[in-house]
Amino acid sequence: MRKATLFAGLVAGFSTFAFNAAQAVEIEYWQYVFDTRVKAMDQLIAEFQKANPDITVKHVTFPYADYQTRVIAANMAGQGPDVMQLFYGWLDKFVAGELLQPLPADTFPHDKIESEFFPIVSAMKRGEDYYGLPTAVRSLALFYNKKLFTEAGLDPNNPPKTLDEFVAAAEKIAKHDASGNLTVAGSTLDMGGQDHQWWREVLIRQYGGTPYTDNDEKVNYDNEAGIQALKFYTSLQLEKKIGQAGFMDEGQAAFRAGMAGMTIDGTFRLGSFKTIKDFEWGVTELPANAEGVRSNYASYFANAISAKTEGEELEASKKFLAYLTSPEAMDLWLKEVGELPARRSAALTEKNVQDPIYGPFLRGLEYAHTTLFKDEAAQRQNAIDMANRVLLEGQSVEDSIKQAAEAEQEIIDAAKP
């Protein structure tokens, strides 16, 4: 008798389990491994599943170096995620490869996207369609070491506002030994880090140019603006000697070690810099030029729906993506990851704008530009080589700019789908 009850119970248990399984939809979400991002996403998924008990989201992660290849290879094998994270710069490739489907306009109406998100989401638009939306965006700012500021006789609560003030402060901070070797940098110089974005989207514009035209498909810096911008950048090492490419191996390492007074870096560096114990640091907007012109570079990872997702999975994916781009998710992301909300309303709250750390990044978002890279790695390499030709081989700035512009145009043309 007892056995029979037990059996009946088991059968009942199994049948409810089977019933649930038939009702539940499972979708797969892919992103790359970055500790805080993975933790934040786990929390978001838990919240989402609580609100939608019939949907389960399977969270799959890969190391960053493999991530793109995995997505592409999985797609070739007819598998892969339903919702995936992608860098905005990969969009052309992913659209050409038919990896993504346009966001359904019923859940994501265009006028809503355009009015509620920061304008940089237009980088996810191809033709008439949006292919993805970000949870969070990143911008650049100037980090400065308050201890070195004080030691150099500068006011640690009044960081440089213009390029001239930036150079002057850096000159005061920089120290050299008897044989002229740099021992403390005024500011880091690291084209391989964020400096190439600073040069491309900020300095060129401050010298009156625009880096590209025709949807970023035509290189437009082989002119006075490009030359002046690169001259300014390379003179920081060659003439003013406030920094040196390769000093302490990497710019961010030099700043972390307290060996550099200032560095230009993004929101994504906050997590790493927050563990600094030896000195206090501050953040300020990127310096304006003499006329007060400011610019910034913003970038983001967007979430998009795979082209092969359909039926129930598509409905579930739409719900999940809508949740990932909700103000609620953005708040959590800001708290856990430190990246800025992609919606104006969630980002520009009084509290956020007044925040001494997030404030400068958020103000930067208002006037930020987003380069539509065709082959990000190659275009970045091209900027590194351009600076190195001047810094290491003594090539003239004019020749180096000309060579860089031609090479980058070739890269862009070759990458066109």
Place this chain on the structure above:
Amino acid sequence: MTVSVERKGAALARPGGMRASGFSMRTKRLLWVWGFLALPILFYSVIRFYPTLQAFWLSLTNWDLLRPAKFIGFTNYTKLFSDPQFWKVFKNTFTYLILGTPISLVLAFAIAFFLDRVRFLHGFIRALYFLPYLTTAAAMAWVWRWFYQPPPIGIINDVFGMLGLPQQPFIRSTDQALYSIMVTAIWAGLGFQIIIFMAGLRAISTTFYEAARIDGLGEWAILRKITLPLLKPTTVFLVVFSSIGFLRIFDQVYNMTTNDPGGPLGSTKPLVLMIYQTAFNSYAMGYAAAQTVVLFTILLIVSLLQLWILREKK
């Protein structure tokens, strides 16, 4: 088991026995041999030969991972040979090979030759030389990368400073970077070559040396007339092995220059790194396959050439 096989064999050897089992002893043996060989052959066909042939085919296409490959003839090859970047990389690769192989072999031989005579702490010293070979190339490259830094953190430049020598840019210079990296690659491979050379030295019978000494030959003559000729098989092996190693150099370069892979200005970039970047940064798989075919051809020619030059003259 063996007993019964032998009995069967004996039975088969008799006239008429052959017909009974259908196969001759020879055929049976062959079947056994091929039965065992089939497994590795199958394995190699699937994971080596098939992808190799596939790479040859891919090199004639414009495959970019995303869209189906389209046959484009020899376009990838003409593009490659007219690319100045390729010739720079080609020159770098051969600099690694032409300087790296002889220097590392001469060093390894000299160390092995003298270490062979050392009795005091012999095992310990040998272990010290071998240790770098056991270390991960990536970890080693990072340590060296920090050694080479400019002041205030680079140890080598610190020592130079103390000795009053001028500071060197090392891996931040287009002239010095390649040699700076080559030194670490030589150092890393030295232990293995020393061990192989020592094994070769030990294998030479001492009677030759005794006879030579009785005949009154000097040390130099012994080295030239006995040691080196008898060490030839070892040398051939190491020359081929080390050449292939230098032609395929990647880990050291990539890890010492991650911020600007193969830089500055491509001055340290070997062919394998170029292939890696073409394939996994730009996703130009067809073009990368063409580069791979070129590397394969170079490896084949260099290896055959060395085997031919160092062949046993009869």
